[in-house]
Amino acid sequence: MxxxxxxxxxxxxxxxxxxxxxxxxxxxMTDWRKNFDVNEKSPFGLFVFNQEVKDLFKNNLKKIDQNPYDYYNQHKKGLHNILVIESDLDEESWNKILTEVSKGSDAMVITSYIPKEISDSIGYFNSQMSYEDQSVLKLTDKKYQNDFIKLDKFPSGRGFEFVKPEVEILGKSMEKDSVVYANFIKTKIGKGNVYVHSEPLFLTNYYLLKTGNIKYTQDVFSYLQDRETLWFVESNTKVSRFFMxxxxxxxxxxxxxxxxxxxxxxxxxxxAKRKQRIVPIVEPLKNTSVDFVKSIGNLYLQEGDFHDMMAKKAQYFLNKVRIDLLIDTQNLDEEFANKLHLKTGKPIEMINEAVSLIKKGQDPYAAVMKEDLTRMNQLLDEILK
Incomplete structure (x- = not known):
């Protein structure tokens, strides 16, 4: 491996x-979000209500997975009940519901928010909101006075204010500081009735599973007549078809x-790295020029031919003078020495000594010592600096 x-x-x-x-x-971790989803088993889902709702309506309930506007454009219904629970419906759908109500149907809307245009037509101007952490939901009818629900987890605190005189208050919320406000109202529109409850939490799993709370729910739905009920659950009942x-x-x-x-x-x-053959290391070509020069220099030293080396050094120096300083080197006389002195700024004594050694290197019969080569090399390098 x-x-x-x-x-x-x-x-x-x-x-x-x-x-x-x-x-x-x-x-x-417990999910305390208020999702009101019929498939959610979290505290504020509607899974339990979805399982029990057929018994509440005596198996005369039909779930509709379309919005009211599309459904009523495609179906003609007789008198029936309409149920909407915390659904985000558009204004056209609300108007369709009110049209059916005016014909004699009844609608129960259980939601914490209704658009202002619809709320005005139902019979209240706006809603109020409380920020208390506990409240008690009770119905105003005396026969239901012993049935109530205590909300001890995140109540919305929604209620109605500026209720019109023709609107009947069916339920109220009571808080621990004795504040009371309406949360369940009934208004007549045409031949039918609209029931609006502003606290949908009483239908969630957390509260329905508490002993005795189901009675309050039964009381609320008892206001609807015993006939077919359409529950619009478009926003909650669509199940994802994702394969995972x-x-x-x-x-x-x-x-x-x-x-x-x-x-x-x-x-x-x-x-993910691309596998490939090992690339061999190629040594770069070495610059052997210096080694070559050293070899040639050692050869001259070993042969002891100092005269030839002086001649070549002199030839190289005079060539540089002609090219760089533009001085004629044909005659190495006093005039040449003065020009070189002026252009290089070196002492005239140094230049005269260098000229003398150059002449000695150019003379094939002159006797040349190693010290002469060394001295000439020092002087010419100093002049050309």
Whole structure:
């Protein structure tokens, strides 16, 4: 087995063990969001209500997964009941509902917010809001006075104010500081009635599962006549068709899926490098010019031909003078020395000594010593600086 693959496998196993330990020790978090979803089992979902609602309406309930505007444009219905629970309906849909009510149907709207245009037509101008952490919902009818619900978890505190005289108040909210406000009203529109309840929390899982609370719910729905009821649940009942829905809905499967994806990402990350043959290291070509010069210099020294080296040094120097200083070097006389003195700024004594050594190097019969070569080399290098 490849050594690198073993390392990656060990890293992956360690990560899986760490994630498993976190998952085992993780505490289940309660989702307290007010989702009002018929498929949610969280505290503020409507799963329990969705299971019991047929019994409440004596199996005479039909769920509609369209908005009221589209449904009533496609279907003609006789007198019936309309149920809307915390749905975000457009104004056209509200108007369709009110049209059906005016014909003799009854509508029960259980929501914490209704558009102003609709609320004005129902019979109240606006809603008020309380910020108390507890409240008690009671009905005003004496036969229901012993049935109530205590809201001790995030009540919305919604209620009605500026209620018109023709509007009947069916229920109220009472807070611990003795503040009372209407939360359940009835108004007549045409031949039918509209019932509006401003606190949908009493239908959620958290409150319906408490002993005795179901009675209040039954009392609220008892105001509707015993006939077919259409429940518009378009925004809540549409189930996702995503192929991963089942896996992601189960904590254990969801955890296994994310671990699998994490391992796959690690595998791809560590193996994404392009594999290729080892590129051989090519040594760059060395500059042998210096070595060549050193070799030639050593050759001259070994042969002891100082005269030839002085001649070549003199030839190189005079060539530089002609090219760089533009001085004629045909005659190495006093005039040449003065021009070189003026252009280089070197002392005339140094230049005269250098000229003398150059002449000595050019004379094939002159006796040349090693000291002459060394001295001439020093003087010519100093002059050309």
């Amino acid at each position: 490849n050594k690198n693959f073993k390392i990656y496998a060990i890293i992956f196993i360690i990560i899986m063990v760490i994630m498993a330990l976190f998952e085992v020790n993780k505490k289940e 829905r089942f896996i992601l809905s189960k904590p254990a499967l969801k955890y296994a899926w994310w671990v699998f994806l994490g391992g796959l990402v690690l595998f791809v990350f560590f193996n």
